[in-house]
Amino acid sequence: MKILLVFDFDNTIIDDNSDTWIVQCAPDQKLPIELQDSYQKGFWTEFMGRVFKYLGNEGVGEDEMKRTMLSMPFTPGVVELFNFIRENKDKFDCIIISDSNSVFIDWILEAADFHDVFDNVFTNPAAFDSNGHLTVENYHAHSCDRCPKNLCKNVVLVEFVDKQLKQGVNYTQIVYVGDGGNDLCPVTFLKKDDIAMPRKGYTLHKTLSKMSQNLQPVESSVVIWSSGVEIISHLQSLIKE
Numbered sequence: 001m002k003i004l005l006v007f008d009f010d011n012t013i014i015d016d017n018s019d020t021w022i023v024q025c026a027p028d029q030k031l032p033i034e035l036q037d038s039y040q041k042g043f044w045t046e047f048m049g050r051v052f053k054y055l056g057n058e059g060v061g062e063d064e065m066k067r068t069m070l071s072m073p074f075t076p077g078v079v080e081l082f083n084f085i086r087e088n089k090d091k092f093d094c095i096i097i098s099d100s101n102s103v104f105i106d107w108i109l110e111a112a113d114f115h116d117v118f119d120n121v122f123t124n125p126a127a128f129d130s131n132g133h134l135t136v137e138n139y140h141a142h143s144c145d146r147c148p149k150n151l152c153k154n155v156v157l158v159e160f161v162d163k164q165l166k167q168g169v170n171y172t173q174i175v176y177v178g179d180g181g182n183d184l185c186p187v188t189f190l191k192k193d194d195i196a197m198p199r200k201g202y203t204l205h206k207t208l209s210k211m212s213q214n215l216q217p218v219e220s221s222v223v224i225w226s227s228g229v230e231i232i233s234h235l236q237s238l239i240k241e
């Protein structure tokens with residue numbers, strides 16, 4: 001019996017947002033106003049598609065984008081955390097569900113040699129086209145009205161857990177580590193034995209605090225963290241039980 005660890009990527013594994021970090025590659029490190037203003041709520045992937053096209057047209061190549069991505073820091077304690085998970089891989093399965101994209105996440109996991117820590121990465125598929133432009137697609141289509149059009153993290157999580165169950169893998173509990181508004185949907189579906197781990201001071205933490213003040217707490221327990229080292233201590237207490 002294993003514990004399933006679910007990680008968000010931006011502002012959880014890495015200490016910034018990959019989609020805004022990449023703008024450092026743009027001339028003057030900023031986007032033209034009309035491109036910046038073209039974002040429509042719920043259509044982030046389409047917006048990033050236009051940003052990548054712009055960067056490509058400005059002559060920003062794959063190497064430069066990769067170098068920029070790799071200059072992004074990990075969140076404090078996360079390197080230690082992933083080493084701990086690797087050492088205890090018999091007790092944990094580990095997945096990423098992210099609204100970033102497959103190219104950025106691959107670069108970062110590969111450079112830090114963390115691919116083996118993760119069983120699956122669910123994110124918007126991306127690739128460089130024949131013009132050298134990065135292109136990105138929606139992860140899936142779904143009918144959850146609380147989530148952006150391209151990704152409902154709860155749908156992904158439920159599908160993964162069901163698929164694992166069909167293959168005889170039944171998790172004793174789910175630990176969900178995230179920071180953002182789009183982590184709320186999966187967290188509200190966690191069960192009593194599961195653990196939501198919102199990053200201290202970020203949107204998910206604030207929203208969960210408000211919900212509990214309004215006497216609408218989530219069913220799972222909630223454990224706040226600032227550093228990956230605190231997550232290690234909590235995981236250690238879980239596997240000791």
Ligand SMILES: [Mg+2]
Nearest residue numbers: 008010011180
């Ligand atoms: Mg995030």
Ligand SMILES: [Zn+2]
Nearest residue numbers: 144147152185
């Ligand atoms: Zn949703």
